[in-house]
Amino acid sequence: MSTSATPSRSNSINPSLTELFRAFVVVSISGFGGALPWARRMIVEQRRWMTAQEFNEAFALAQFLPGPNVVNFAVVFGSRFGGAAGAAVALAGLMGPPLIIVTILAFLYARFGDLEMLSRILTGITAAAVGLLIAVVAKMAAPLFRERRDWAPFVAMAAFVGVAIMQWPLPLVFVVLAPISIALAWIRR
């Protein structure tokens, strides 16, 4: 793949297809309670394939496409670095191991049907996973305050309050806020 010399691109080293596959395998098998924190850890902090800003943009795009967010992200990320093959490889890495694991769990559940012990372990893991998600939100939000887009933190707060506090439906919050935010970005760039 040819890399266009855009200043926003963090790194001239593009991952190979094998590296892409391996990275998403690691993300998927670590990703208890959501794969987003692990994807960011891998891509931004460890491999440095994207800057924090690039990651935010790619994830925002993935989030607003219909379908599962992290699955979309694998496709967006994979296609950027390796075209159709990259998208397929990232997707296979993300979905392959969990599919095998969940099929085994489904079999065990059909056989034994007792989730009591697993669910107690899960209670603890979920508490930690939520903490990890909060840490990632804080990291992703940090660039909003550093840039000169002074409106951005207010839009983020409005989205948060709308869904978390007011409990409005997510599509509604999105349909109202996204055009406002895009208009602000257009005017005050």
Next chain:
Amino acid sequence: MNENPLIPLFGYFALLSLFAVGGANAAIPEMHRIAVEVMHWMGDRQFADSFAIAQISPGPNVIIVTLIGYHVAGLAGAAVATVAMCGPSCVFAFLVARTWDHFKEARWRIAIQAGLVPVSIGLIGASAFVLARTADTNIYAALITAITALIGFATRINPLWLFAVGGILGLSGWL
């Protein structure tokens, strides 16, 4: 059931795939409506257990459709439901990503991108908040969440260690 269950399985999830804005968790109520109320594939209890198994297993939470498919028609059902739920949205995502990268310098693209980022972050923050409210049922669970958040933000320690601690405390009945 006199008709092949793979056909409605594929149809419903392929349709849901393209309308599931906000990710798998936002689509859970609709999946429940289809699987339990409309198609009677499973009962409430089985749906709740499927959700729990999907949460227990690592990887994207969308994996719940694999379990629903497995419940309806075994391995073939698992494969069909997964492909139906991920296929259409993946193809769409791929096409958009290609077009998107093509217009890297366009002003409208930069504005959309810059506008979507804060909305996206606010929504992820909201889902963290909602999850925290359901997960942190007592002070110990809330402490695990808070400590993990601090360590995750300030250090580069592999969070799997914190998951292990949380899992052990959960198993021991503290939470």
